[in-house]
Amino acid sequence: MTSVASATPQERILQAATDLFSEVGFSGASTRDIARMAAVNGATVYRHFLSKKQLFVAVLEAELRKLRVRSVLLLHITDTDDLQSALRIVFKLLTEALAGQPRLLRLLQFSVLEFGDTMQPLYHKYLGELLDSAAAYLGSLQEREPLLSGDPRAMVAAFAATVVGLQTLYALFGGGQLGACSMADSAEECSSLWNAVLFGSHGLQRMSAASTSSQLVRL
Numbered sequence: 001m002t003s004v005a006s007a008t009p010q011e012r013i014l015q016a017a018t019d020l021f022s023e024v025g026f027s028g029a030s031t032r033d034i035a036r037m038a039a040v041n042g043a044t045v046y047r048h049f050l051s052k053k054q055l056f057v058a059v060l061e062a063e064l065r066k067l068r069v070r071s072v073l074l075l076h077i078t079d080t081d082d083l084q085s086a087l088r089i090v091f092k093l094l095t096e097a098l099a100g101q102p103r104l105l106r107l108l109q110f111s112v113l114e115f116g117d118t119m120q121p122l123y124h125k126y127l128g129e130l131l132d133s134a135a136a137y138l139g140s141l142q143e144r145e146p147l148l149s150g151d152p153r154a155m156v157a158a159f160a161a162t163v164v165g166l167q168t169l170y171a172l173f174g175g176g177q178l179g180a181c182s183m184a185d186s187a188e189e190c191s192s193l194w195n196a197v198l199f200g201s202h203g204l205q206r207m208s209a210a211s212t213s214s215q216l217v218r219l
Contacts (some may be wrong), residue, residue: 010048012038014077018059018066024102025110057122060111063104067097088192090134090156094163095187097130105164131156155194162190 007015016037019065020029031052034040082088096106111119124131133152138152166186 001188003071009038009040013048013055014059014062017055018063018103018107019112021056021059022106026052026114029196031055034127037174056111057119060107060119061122063101063107064122066101066104067126086137087159087190087195090137090159090164091190091194093130093134093162097127098160098163108164119169131160159190159194162194163187166190 014036016034017029020034020037031042031045033057035045038045038161045055046169049058080089108123134156137154138155
């Protein structure tokens with residue numbers, strides 16, 4: 001990571017903007033405050049970024065670039081015929097991608113609140129492979145057995161919202177940050193919950209059978 005002393009004006013502006021945008025959102029951060037925090041004048045900010053929105057997009061993209069989605073797990077989504085296993089993989093992927101990135105989560109939330117769906121191409125650039133693979137799997141699953149929800153992409157969006165909500169709200173209700181083990185457990189719980197939601201009572205029967213099988217394996 002570049003030290004503050006050796007950082008270029010552009011790097012300092014990006015760092016300051018990331019800190020401010022993730023704390024108070026696009027509307028709450030002024031270019032004057034960003035310039036002050038970056039130790040540059042206002043004209044320097046606009047020399048590197050034509051508008052405050054362009055700076056926000058640069059900040060969001062820089063944080064999205066840090067996402068790491070394991071391609072081997074993407075392959076496993078389409079390889080498995082077992083819904084519970086597939087959902088577990090989906091939630092593991094989402095948790096791994098988003099865990100430990102509180103600034104990104106806040107930036108995503110602010111971007112949706114303040115810009116609606118105009119940032120969708122940017123989201124898809126970095127999350128598209130994961131979301132498309134998961135949606136394609138759920139779409140193929142519908143051909144074999146009915147789901148309680150008919151829109152695979154909406155289901156994946158709901159999965160992502162579950163993970164994001166857990167990451168952002170756990171501190172409020174749980175009194176701290178989720179640890180690595182807790183995140184893995186949470187991914188397992190989320191997959192079980194959504195299995196029941198998607199398949200109703202049939203999903204609950206699957207959950208019960210899977211839990212019994214898991215306990216027998218431990219014994």
